[in-house]
Amino acid sequence: MAESDFAKVGYELRIDGKYYNALDIESFSLMMKAPSYCYKFYWLEAIVRLISEGVTETTFDAIIDEMICNAWYSVREFHIHLSGVQADGEVRDGLERAVLLLTNLSKLPANASKVEIKNAIREYNGELKPYKEQLTNMVPYRALAGFFHKCEESADWGSVRRLTEYIAKINREVVRLPYILGEESKLKKKVYFQDAWVEMMKDQTVAILGWIQYEKVKWLQNNNPEVPGLIYKLTPMDEKMRKLGHVRKLWEGILAVSEVRDVFTDEAIVSKQYDVDHFIPWSFVMNDELWNLMPMDSSLNSSKSNRLPKWNPFFDRFAKNQFVMYRLIHEKEGIRKLYEACYRDNLHSIWAGQELYRKGNSEEEFRNILQKNMQPVYDSARRQGYEVWSRG
Numbered sequence: 001m002a003e004s005d006f007a008k009v010g011y012e013l014r015i016d017g018k019y020y021n022a023l024d025i026e027s028f029s030l031m032m033k034a035p036s037y038c039y040k041f042y043w044l045e046a047i048v049r050l051i052s053e054g055v056t057e058t059t060f061d062a063i064i065d066e067m068i069c070n071a072w073y074s075v076r077e078f079h080i081h082l083s084g085v086q087a088d089g090e091v092r093d094g095l096e097r098a099v100l101l102l103t104n105l106s107k108l109p110a111n112a113s114k115v116e117i118k119n120a121i122r123e124y125n126g127e128l129k130p131y132k133e134q135l136t137n138m139v140p141y142r143a144l145a146g147f148f149h150k151c152e153e154s155a156d157w158g159s160v161r162r163l164t165e166y167i168a169k170i171n172r173e174v175v176r177l178p179y180i181l182g183e184e185s186k187l188k189k190k191v192y193f194q195d196a197w198v199e200m201m202k203d204q205t206v207a208i209l210g211w212i213q214y215e216k217v218k219w220l221q222n223n224n225p226e227v228p229g230l231i232y233k234l235t236p237m238d239e240k241m242r243k244l245g246h247v248r249k250l251w252e253g254i255l256a257v258s259e260v261r262d263v264f265t266d267e268a269i270v271s272k273q274y275d276v277d278h279f280i281p282w283s284f285v286m287n288d289e290l291w292n293l294m295p296m297d298s299s300l301n302s303s304k305s306n307r308l309p310k311w312n313p314f315f316d317r318f319a320k321n322q323f324v325m326y327r328l329i330h331e332k333e334g335i336r337k338l339y340e341a342c343y344r345d346n347l348h349s350i351w352a353g354q355e356l357y358r359k360g361n362s363e364e365e366f367r368n369i370l371q372k373n374m375q376p377v378y379d380s381a382r383r384q385g386y387e388v389w390s391r392g
Helices: 025-032 039-052 060-078 094-106 114-123 125-135 145-150 160-173 195-203 205-223 245-257 298-304 311-331 333-340 350-356 363-384
Strands: 057-059 179-181 190-193 274-278 293-297
Touching: 025 039, 025 145, 025 205, 039 060, 039 094, 039 190, 039 195, 039 205, 057 060, 060 094, 060 114, 060 125, 094 114, 094 125, 114 125, 145 160, 160 179, 190 195, 195 205, 245 274, 245 293, 245 311, 245 333, 274 298, 293 298, 293 311, 311 333, 311 363, 350 363
Parallel strands: none
Antiparallel strands: 057 190, 179 190, 274 293
């Protein structure tokens, strides 16, 4: 067998006597080739997940519902654009538009469960129908195009009916396809998964989903060039990834020897009665770097959520608190040791170690270094669609 895309991403697809002669694995590896929009990845991912759950036939409607669920978290929590945006700022991708419409209709949170999302889809199916129908136009057919070179006849892309017949003919006379389609129209159109492909996909679910994830990340990173840590933004993250323990101890040490005022309320922070939070949301930066962390009123943390604080006046207040920390790091041996305990989890940015926290900065120099490095990240988050929050 010729080298496939599976091998390129480090997966070995086990081909034994059960499938080797029956399935065209090389053409299957072309299913992700040259997509025009991101929903081609979500289409195949939904099919593999449904097959892994024992589904052997379904409808366009059910597959698209699965696609919406799979895209929900990335679009809602991290503001990922699935296929970029147009010059006028409008979203290009139909799947992303469906997620955003469902968000507005249902008011579900970013961390809604799959059951909650599917219930909301059913409730607002009438409003979603035009968006879902648009997703059926070409992707179910183009996803199989990697197999079409096996047929001497060319596909007629201008007719859904003739495409359906063409796919059935290839499956019957040329090569067994992963799925064939029924005669129904639009969202009611049936999808029939072929037995040998079902067997292979069940055996290789992890490898195939890993391949799809790899190709999807490449696509999404290309369409979201300013987004850091994109690979971590496709599924809900484990809260245990947050590494704030040493930072909290550092601020506790600072509060024991100096007053620190809340960035948003301008009230004095009370020891052990505050949260450590990110100025630029964690959901965008995907790290717990010390230069982006602050003590803040616990009652405001949920209100701020993953929104960006208004730059003025909040950045100036944030920078003042950071300078209080910086000054004490170099004045108090005990504070210095608490700062050094943050090295492993919270001090990875080279510019912070070499410029921001080096000894000898004046307050103005410190503020300018912090602004020079934080504002571009803040502006990227704004362009990505993060809402600006003001305590009001």
